[in-house]
Amino acid sequence: MCGRYASTRRPQDLVDQFDVTRWDPGQMLDPSWNVAPTNDVWSVLERVEHDTGEVTRQLRPLRWGLVPSWAKSLSIGAKMINARVETVAEKPAYRRAFAKRRCLLPADGFYEWQAIAATETAKARKQPYFITPEDGQIMAFAGLYEFWHDPDVPDDEPGAWWTTCTIITTEATDAAGRVHPRMPLTIAPDGWSAWLDPAHQDPGELRGLLTPPAAGHLDARAVSTAVNNVRNNGPHLLDEIADAPSDS
Numbered sequence: 697m698c699g700r701y702a703s704t705r706r707p708q709d710l711v712d713q714f715d716v717t718r719w720d721p722g723q724m725l726d727p728s729w730n731v732a733p734t735n736d737v738w739s740v741l742e743r744v745e746h747d748t749g750e751v752t753r754q755l756r757p758l759r760w761g762l763v764p765s766w767a768k769s770l771s772i773g774a775k776m777i778n779a780r781v782e783t784v785a786e787k788p789a790y791r792r793a794f795a796k797r798r799c800l801l802p803a804d805g806f807y808e809w810q811a812i813a814a815t816e817t818a819k820a821r822k823q824p825y826f827i828t829p830e831d832g833q834i835m836a837f838a839g840l841y842e843f844w845h846d847p848d849v850p851d852d853e854p855g856a857w858w859t860t861c862t863i864i865t866t867e868a869t870d871a872a873g874r875v876h877p878r879m880p881l882t883i884a885p886d887g888w889s890a891w892l893d894p895a896h897q898d899p900g901e902l903r904g905l906l907t908p909p910a911a912g913h914l915d916a917r918a919v920s921t922a923v924n925n926v927r928n929n930g931p932h933l934l935d936e937i938a939d940a941p942s943d944s
Contacts, residue, residue: 697778698837698863698880700923701806702729702826702934703738705834710802711755713834714740714888719755729933731803732926733761733777739861741799741841742892753892758799762862763844764789770844773860779840781866781881781906785899790862793840795897799861800883801837804828805934806909807923808868808876808916825875826919826934829910836888838864838881838906869908875916881906 704727711719725736736757744751761773779790805828814820829835841861849856868879883891887905890896917936922928 697876697878698806698808698865699733699777701731701837701880702804702828703727703731703802704729704804704931705738705802707738707755710738710740714753714755714800714802714836716740716753716755718752723757725757728929729931730923730926730929731760733774735760737861738802739799739839739841740802740836740888740892741797742894744894751894756859758841758859758861760862761860762789762793762840762842763858763860764842765792765844767844768847770846770858776862778865778878778880779862781864781903784840784864785903790840793842793862794899794902796894797841798891798894798902799839799841800888800892801839801861801863803835803837803880805835806880807919808879810875824919824921824923825916826923827875827879827909827914827916830913830915831910833910835880835909836883836885838883838891840864864906866906866908869912880909882909883907884911 737760739758740755742751742753762776763770763773784790784794805826807824807826809822809824812821812823839861844858846856864881865878866881868877883905884907891905920937923933
């Protein structure tokens with residue numbers, strides 16, 4: 697799974713890198729080295745403007761944890777932060793979004809936890825690792841988004857509509873695979889336009905755009921368990937510590 701990640705780029709940098717044509721500078725998110733489920737996160741998506749019919753590429757914040765339009769409560773999103781690539785096109789919670797509402801979620805890297813077996817002198821534990829492209833380039837997680845209306849709030853009041861997202865995951869390989877069996881999927885730059893295009897709805901072609909992060913060229917470094925607490929944040933969370941012993 698992908699349950700935490702880092703996203704620290706400035707919005708203006710994201711606008712430039714992803715060729716965004718619409719962004720509200722009044723919408724700001726602080727850089728985060730410990731993005732957690734239910735946080736607002738930056739996304740890049742394309743929407744058809746109702747008044748002009750023009751397709752615009754937008755940078756906008758979404759709530760991490762997808763809430764299907766038919767859900768009765770916002771709280772279900774905390775359980776739907778990831779969508780498995782093996783079933784994303786068929787599961788009722790994700791299939792409409794996979795067909796029509798896809799997005800990119802910019803990230804510096806992601807965290808995974810490796811299970812460390814107990815020894816005679818230490819208890820079993822989980823060691824966090826930060827996994828990031830070897831070349832330091834930005835990652836564009838393959839995401840889906842959905843709109844949800846709170847039935848208890850009138851349409852014209854704040855909080856009536858929520859836009860939420862999820863990250864598509866797959867079996868982990870390479871550096872990520874030695875830490876955890878799942879990892880997020882990404883979209884390479886030459887696939888961004890096809891992935892974001894709301895008119896592109898062929899499941900096979902869309903699956904073909906999904907790629908391992910950094911084409912598998914990843915660095916995984918052990919980091920402090922401070923990241924376990926969602927209240928902790930800051931660049932110190934990425935500092936490497938002495939590598940943990942293998943459980944093999």
